[in-house]
Amino acid sequence: MAGADYNTSRWVEDKTLLLEWADEKWPEILNKRSVENDRAYHLIENTLQVLESLLYGTALNPKCPLNCASACCFFSEKEGVKIPLELSKLKEISEYVKNTGGKTEDYLELKPVAELPLIMKSQVENPTPGYEYVTKRHGLDMVYLLKTNPDFIAAGFTENIPLVSPGRKMRLDETHKACVFLTKDGLCSLHEKGIKPIVCTTYMCFTSYALNLLYLMGYLTDESLKGNDFELLNKAAVKADEIFSLKEFQEIDVKRDDAFKDLVSAFISGAGLDEKTVTFEKASEKYYEKRRYLLEPVMLILGA
Numbered sequence: 001m002a003g004a005d006y007n008t009s010r011w012v013e014d015k016t017l018l019l020e021w022a023d024e025k026w027p028e029i030l031n032k033r034s035v036e037n038d039r040a041y042h043l044i045e046n047t048l049q050v051l052e053s054l055l056y057g058t059a060l061n062p063k064c065p066l067n068c069a070s071a072c073c074f075f076s077e078k079e080g081v082k083i084p085l086e087l088s089k090l091k092e093i094s095e096y097v098k099n100t101g102g103k104t105e106d107y108l109e110l111k112p113v114a115e116l117p118l119i120m121k122s123q124v125e126n127p128t129p130g131y132e133y134v135t136k137r138h139g140l141d142m143v144y145l146l147k148t149n150p151d152f153i154a155a156g157f158t159e160n161i162p163l164v165s166p167g168r169k170m171r172l173d174e175t176h177k178a179c180v181f182l183t184k185d186g187l188c189s190l191h192e193k194g195i196k197p198i199v200c201t202t203y204m205c206f207t208s209y210a211l212n213l214l215y216l217m218g219y220l221t222d223e224s225l226k227g228n229d230f231e232l233l234n235k236a237a238v239k240a241d242e243i244f245s246l247k248e249f250q251e252i253d254v255k256r257d258d259a260f261k262d263l264v265s266a267f268i269s270g271a272g273l274d275e276k277t278v279t280f281e282k283a284s285e286k287y288y289e290k291r292r293y294l295l296e297p298v299m300l301i302l303g304a
């Protein structure tokens with residue numbers, strides 16, 4: 001349900017709920033499929049496929065479309081905030097390190113869970129199922145952390161960086177250090193080998209999150225994103241977030257979702273299906289037209 005604090009991330013949460021709602025109905029939908037309701041079936045299926053790939057690219061497998069030389073791969077040595085490594089990746093990383101002639105201990109550090117910052121402690125103690133971090137060593141709960149590189153952050157890099165939330169830039173200064181796997185070109189040497197620690201595949205700064213959503217919606221291209229400087233990208237991301245929170249935006253969104261739910265219910269019950277199909281098609285047409293119009297200021301900022 002849309003509310004006053006609606007924005008890009010709430011939109012994604014909202015659509016995830018819609019997808020879950022439709023997933024629950026899916027066995028019934030399949031059960032009712034017939035030659036007569038083929039058009040409505042494909043409409044429902046296509047709508048869900050589009051939504052699924054959008055949510056996959058924002059929540060489950062986000063790929064940052066920006067080019068900031070990986071500001072999120074720098075960590076504060078003072079606070080000891082680094083990347084915790086899930087145990088299932090340990091062997092792959094050790095092999096990779098050995099193949100490059102290095103020693104695992106130069107890349108990974110074992111640290112007691114008790115010494116971790118609170119936010120990381122809660123993350124490693126409550127992992128996504130299948131991604132355990134904590135191992136016992138000398139009777140203590142320990143976690144492997146990716147080490148940082150002794151190289152200091154490049155001069156000037158801290159100025160042109162993304163936002164972590166509207167109005168708040170990433171906190172980076174010259175004492176931050178790069179993850180040991182970050183190359184001088186701002187690339188991840190692990191990712192290049194197909195090894196992706198889960199934390200690295202789920203984190204996105206605010207700027208990237210908001211613009212990635214518009215990118216996946218088809219409004220922004222690689223050219224419009226990669227060539228721009230972060231003052232503009234940050235401005236565009238804040239604007240996108242503001243537009244998602246507009247009453248007008250929420251109204252068209254809710255209208256289309258309601259029309260979709262009505263269509264699915266009619267498909268299952270068989271009552272008024274033709275009418276609900278037409279209503280949803282019209283709501284969709286208006287929705288895409290208005291959404292594009294409302295989001296136009298973001299494209300203008302980026303010259304897209």
Ligand code: SF4
Nearest residue numbers: 064068070072205208
């Ligand atoms: S998620 Fe943000 S900080 Fe990380 S690489 Fe992308 S733009 Fe940079």
Ligand code: SF4
Nearest residue numbers: 073179181182188200
């Ligand atoms: S492993 Fe790669 S993506 Fe993760 S922090 Fe290090 S350099 Fe960045």
